[in-house]
Amino acid sequence: MTPDQALYWLDLLGTFVFGLSGAMLAVRRDLDVFGIAVLAVAAALSGGMIRDMALGATPVAALGTSHTLLAAFAAALCVFFFHRLIEKLSKPVMVLDAIGLGLFAVSGARKALDFGLDPLPAVVLGVLTAVGGGAVRDLLVAETPRVLREEVYALAALLGAVIVVAGDRIGADPLPVLILGAALAAFVRILSVLRGWQAPKAPGPRD
Incomplete structure (x- = not known):
């Protein structure tokens, strides 16, 4: 598999x-089928659209073909029919969100490097890219986006992105680096929730 193919499938x-994750949150908020589809699409596509607009990659990948939209709608349908099964998993929204x-x-990070951006x-x-979709999803249901909460979220994404950039700098094979970065970012995010880790806050008293 070439790096371009790997990036596409990732x-x-x-x-x-x-x-x-977006559709599961919609089910938990007792939204109807349209609400499930909207949250699924918002969570699935917003991060990639932010990335592509920042890079000037037009049309954005989410709209360049039907594949990404179909993937988002497929996720919505899976949750609509099988949300009870998915709910049996431990903290399903958090785990799915961490993987995404x-x-x-x-x-x-890989696409940014391919477009010639500095590290x-x-x-x-x-x-x-990682936090954009989740932030839009949370805002649509009037939740404070996870990226702004005390839990380790953006820091986990930062770890994954740094691994990709570091691997590129040393000339490592892109595919294993992508897999390693994604796995470690997801692992750190999940572990932070299970262990109650928090991102650092400013020192000193607060009113």
Whole structure:
């Protein structure tokens, strides 16, 4: 599998997984089938669209073909019919969100590098790709986006993006680096929730 093919499949898998997380949140909020589809699409596509608009990659990948939209709608349908089965998993929305976070962090950073961005902007764009969909999803149901909460979220995405950029700098094979970055970002995110880790806050008293 070539790096371009790997990036395509990572993007598509991330789209589907984030779509599942958005649709599951919609079910928990007792939304109807339209609401489930809207949250699935918002969670699945927003991060990639932010990335592509920042890169000037038009049309954005989400609209360039039907594949990404179909993946998002497929996620919505899966949740609509099988949400009870998915709900039996431990913390399903969090786990799905963590997997999507890792996948989009590495795909965003890799695409930024492919467009010639320097390492630091590539890392930033990887993080924006990873957190964008979740932020839009949460805002649509009037929740504070996870990226702004105390839990480790953006830091996990940052780890995945840094691994991709570091691997590129040392000339490592892109495919294993992408898989490693996505896996570690998802693992850190899940572990942070299970262990109650929090991102650092400013020192000193607050009113």
